[in-house]
Amino acid sequence: QSVLTQPPSASGTPGQRVSISCSGSTSNIGSNVVNWYQQLPGMAPKLLIYNTNQRPSGVPDRFSGSKSGASASLAIRGLQSEDEADYYCAGWDGSLNGVVFGGGTKLTVL
Amino acid sequence: QVQLVESGGGVVPPGGSLRLSCAASGFTFTRLGMHWARQAPAKGLEWVAYIRYDGSKTLYSDSVRGRFTISRDNSNNKLYLQMNSLRAEDTAMYYCAKDASYGDYVSYFDYWGQGDLVTVSS
Numbered sequence: 001q002s003v004l005t006q007p008p009s010a011s012g013t014p015g016q017r018v019s020i021s022c023s024g025s026t027s028n029i030g031s032n033v034v035n036w037y038q039q040l041p042g043m044a045p046k047l048l049i050y051n052t053n054q055r056p057s058g059v060p061d062r063f064s065g066s067k068s069g070a071s072a073s074l075a076i077r078g079l080q081s082e083d084e085a086d087y088y089c090a091g092w093d094g095s096l097n098g099v100v101f102g103g104g105t106k107l108t109v110l
Numbered sequence: 111q112v113q114l115v116e117s118g119g120g121v122v123p124p125g126g127s128l129r130l131s132c133a134a135s136g137f138t139f140t141r142l143g144m145h146w147a148r149q150a151p152a153k154g155l156e157w158v159a160y161i162r163y164d165g166s167k168t169l170y171s172d173s174v175r176g177r178f179t180i181s182r183d184n185s186n187n188k189l190y191l192q193m194n195s196l197r198a199e200d201t202a203m204y205y206c207a208k209d210a211s212y213g214d215y216v217s218y219f220d221y222w223g224q225g226d227l228v229t230v231s232s
Contacts, residue, residue: 035218044205044222088155092216098171099157099216
C-alpha cells in the first residue's frame, strides 16, 4: 500500500487533455513539494515535473503540475501516443523521514 | 552528460548478501546526495536509501533499515548498496539516482541509472 494514492489507470485519445491525481497527507504533499516521474515501457524512470510545477529542460509544456492542500495533479494536454507510460508522484514525508511514491498510474492513449 | 551505471546484481538465495555499485560521471559527485530506489516486477517505485554528499548522513526506508547499508566512495565517484539478510520480497530492479539538491536536504531525483536486477530465490 503506497503512502501517496494514485488511480491505477487513466486514458485518453490523441489531442485530449488528461489529468492524474495524487493524494497524500499533511506530512507529505500537504507540507512539501511534489515531483512527478514518467516511466516509458521497459525504461528507467525520468523526471517530468519537480517542485510541484517546474519542468526540466526538454520536457514539453504540454505537461504541467499543480497542488492544492494534500493533493496534487499532473495534467497533460494535447495527448500524444508517445505519452503512453506509467506516471508516479513522489515527495518527502516528514513523519516517515523519507521519500514516498504513489503507486503509479498507467496512461493509455486510445 | 550525467551517467549512472549500476552493477553487481544477480541471483542470491534467501538470507544471502549482495553489494550493488553505481558508477557516476558527468557531474560533481562529491557535492550531491545520492539515492537507491527499487521496483519489484510489475510493481511501482519504492525509495530505498539516501546518502548525503559527504556520507555523513544516511536515511533508509522502513522495509530495509537494519539490513541494507548505503555508502559512497567520493575518491572514485561510486555509490554502493550492501544488502544483507535478503528476502524474496527484495527481488526488484534497483536504480541509483542523483539528488538535485546541493544542500543538506533531500529534493528530487533528476537523473536515474538504467537499473540492475536483483533476484532473491533458492
